[in-house]
Amino acid sequence: MLCSLCGARPASTADGRCAMCTGFHREGERVRPVPVPAGLYHLRSPVALGRVVCVLLGSVAVADALSIASGVHARLLLGDRTEDGYATVDDLTWTHAEALYQSTGALQGLTLLATAVVFLIWLRRVRRNAEVFDPGAHSMRPGWAIGAWFVPIGNLWLPYRVVRDVRTASELPGTPGGRSAFPGVLLHAWWVALVAAQLFGRYASRRYEAAETLDEITDALDLVAFSDVLDIVAAVLAVLLVRGLTAMQGERATLGPLAVG
Template sequence: MLCTRCRIRTAVTDDGLCTFCSGTRPPLPDGLMAPVPGPGGWGVGTWPRSPVGLARAVTALLGVVIAADLFAIVTGLRVRALWDRLATDEAVDVFGPDGASAERLYLLSGNVQNLANLVTAVVFIIWFHRTRRNAEVFDPSVQRMGPGWAVGGWFVPVANFWFPYRVASGVWEASAQTRPDGGWRTLPRTPLNLWWGAWIAAVLAARVTGRLWERAEEPAEIVRAAGLVAASDAVDIVAAVLAVLYVRAVTGMQVERALHGRAPDGPAPAPVPGAHR
């Protein structure tokens, strides 16, 4: 019977989970733990921990982020339409009931966005840190930065545009899936590169359009700023979709990597009982 959580490995516990998803720690197959630790090897376990549950949580929260962005786009375009009418017809009262309702919804959408982004960021960083610790088990020799940077790298000004990518790059390389014969298979980093590029674009767009919105005073300026903010939210949606693809790709690779359990030059692991059922 397959694991009820990852649907890949054989279930070994009474509740239908495999050793990877249940946290059970049987002896490691020969060659899984490389002898030389990579950067920050201190405190890293000798067995990978399943990222599946966290990946599901991150995916669900990214869906909430997308929904919040769509809500913000709709309410923002409504506000933009009201101010656009004022720019062409001064008789329009944007401070009337319709205008007040539009402003309240737009403010609410911004608060929803902030809350969704905050919660998603916390869970994503936890997942990111776990995949980095797993990468230390898979192949520490390709890690460029220690596990602590999987968390701290996001909070270093300016460097946070580069440090997390270096961590993610090492994770991607260490988590590369193996062929059925145990050899390495090179996987394009397209999901990683697309997600990172879109995330950078979304962050920069949000900062620029946020400042334009705060400085807008005249109706024409508000119309222009509201349109740009909506476009920025659309970029954030693209980044969230690509983040889902990236999370799924890394999680799938790590589950597959743990299943094969072999270091680049190490001996082949012992067969997993029932793995081909």
């Protein structure tokens, strides 16, 4: 049975509360820091990394917007057709438009790669901090903060579990969700948007690569543009995630490891 107060950890008392929440609600007792053996207490600030991740996520959104703009430009060029259905755009103009579209796609790839690397470094740090805050809140070992993203099929939900557990461990004890800097509904929305953007983006890219006729190309351009919109939504929600979890850990770190006494 889970704790009746936080709903995240196993209940350990007769009234259905976990050990951590019980420590914050015993009347007449004080909460004090626990002396931690050397080498075990390694909280590290995620603030600087979080700021870099947010800037990089912004660059991802900008690259997506440029891709949408270049795609719309290419689509408009193909929209002007003769009565026989042939595009009126000349070869040189189309070659330049296609080169621009491919360039924005390359920019998307570069910004995404840089963002992914720094995001994983940030996630590894907040996961380790969360291990200090509440070791019992995690369903997966710390190494999964990075490894979960590289498991085929499993990467559709394992990284979400890692982030969810980090959020749970980073909450102020006794106030689960209510005063969180990153509400659970936003966590769910971020993950849905991220998975949708990745899956739909792959589908749209395949459609574009396989397109041969004018109609197939214009349809594929529309699909890629929609996947870029999903990617922008996921990037915005990721910024909220990074800022929220970073702020939560800043608050939680002021308490340190706690005990009742």
